[in-house]
Amino acid sequence: MITVSGLTKQYGGRTVVDDVSFALEPGTVTGFLGPNGAGKTTTMRMLAGLVPPTSGSALVDGRPYAALPNPGAVMGTLLDAAAVHPGRTGRTHLRLIADALGVPAARVDEVLELVDLTSAGHRRIKGYSLGMRQRLGIAAALLADPPVLVFDEPANGLDPEGIRWMRSLLRDHAARGGTVLLSSHLLGEVEHTVDRLLVIGGGRIVADGPVASLLGTDGVSVRAADAGALAGALSAAGFAVAHGADGALVVSGASPADVGAVAAAGGHALTDLRPLQRGLEDVFFSLTAA
Numbered sequence: 001m002i003t004v005s006g007l008t009k010q011y012g013g014r015t016v017v018d019d020v021s022f023a024l025e026p027g028t029v030t031g032f033l034g035p036n037g038a039g040k041t042t043t044m045r046m047l048a049g050l051v052p053p054t055s056g057s058a059l060v061d062g063r064p065y066a067a068l069p070n071p072g073a074v075m076g077t078l079l080d081a082a083a084v085h086p087g088r089t090g091r092t093h094l095r096l097i098a099d100a101l102g103v104p105a106a107r108v109d110e111v112l113e114l115v116d117l118t119s120a121g122h123r124r125i126k127g128y129s130l131g132m133r134q135r136l137g138i139a140a141a142l143l144a145d146p147p148v149l150v151f152d153e154p155a156n157g158l159d160p161e162g163i164r165w166m167r168s169l170l171r172d173h174a175a176r177g178g179t180v181l182l183s184s185h186l187l188g189e190v191e192h193t194v195d196r197l198l199v200i201g202g203g204r205i206v207a208d209g210p211v212a213s214l215l216g217t218d219g220v221s222v223r224a225a226d227a228g229a230l231a232g233a234l235s236a237a238g239f240a241v242a243h244g245a246d247g248a249l250v251v252s253g254a255s256p257a258d259v260g261a262v263a264a265a266g267g268h269a270l271t272d273l274r275p276l277q278r279g280l281e282d283v284f285f286s287l288t289a290a
């Protein structure tokens, strides 16, 4: 569906996207994560045919986006929500795009409803808040109900309820077999939305994989009716045990199953047992630090 190979962009001799390759599968949401200036927008703009690559290729259904017969019906993009005519109403803006896409005018009202802008549709865009502009951009991307959605920082300007709405919109799209790529520089924003993380730093892909495997685990936190006795049993079994806050024991390098087995063997009653996940934040900074 989406195949990016060796994609590279240089501006004035400076490489801002450096040999980026990935493929996106239908039915998945992929988070494109990286700090400011990492090259996310430039990669997405190349994917949408707005910026020519210096080398490499970005293909949608096997062709460059601009070479598709009706590109907007294949891939909906949210790349620059500010690039709208401020004097137009939201509805007129969408009507013009619908005409260009060959989408019936009735679909405009459907997408306005979908993004909760029905009552604001007749108002001029210059009076819209940032969040409303973002919703309008999402409406435009959805007009032709394309299978692929490429959204650059879609949470920008949305309030917490809007972010929840956007997450379920993207998850539902993938559940129906759609392909979604969304970028963010905020980890918490995508952590619970995406199946896979593509992490970019300094123009290069520094990590690519399922969220769970990138996060990894850092051991286990456990509480027991008799913490001292459990600590002794765990130490005797060869685990490094530290006493954490509130009486919890922190067992490095162990899985919940390891700790459960030691507890069961010694007849220790557990009151809490949970894996300690390395924060995405930590993973992210260690990956992109270079």
Ligand SMILES: Nc1ncnc2c1ncn2[C@@H]1O[C@H](COP(=O)(O)OP(=O)(O)OP(=O)(O)O)[C@@H](O)[C@H]1O
Pocket: 011, 016, 034, 035, 036, 037, 038, 039, 040, 041, 042, 043, 185
């Ligand atoms: N038209 C351009 N001319 C020169 N440099 C550019 C141009 N567009 C982007 N850049 C540079 O390319 C680098 C990558 O920018 P890009 O916008 O792709 O990053 P990003 O990961 O999307 O960051 P952000 O989260 O800040 O949007 C930046 O250093 C930026 O200054």
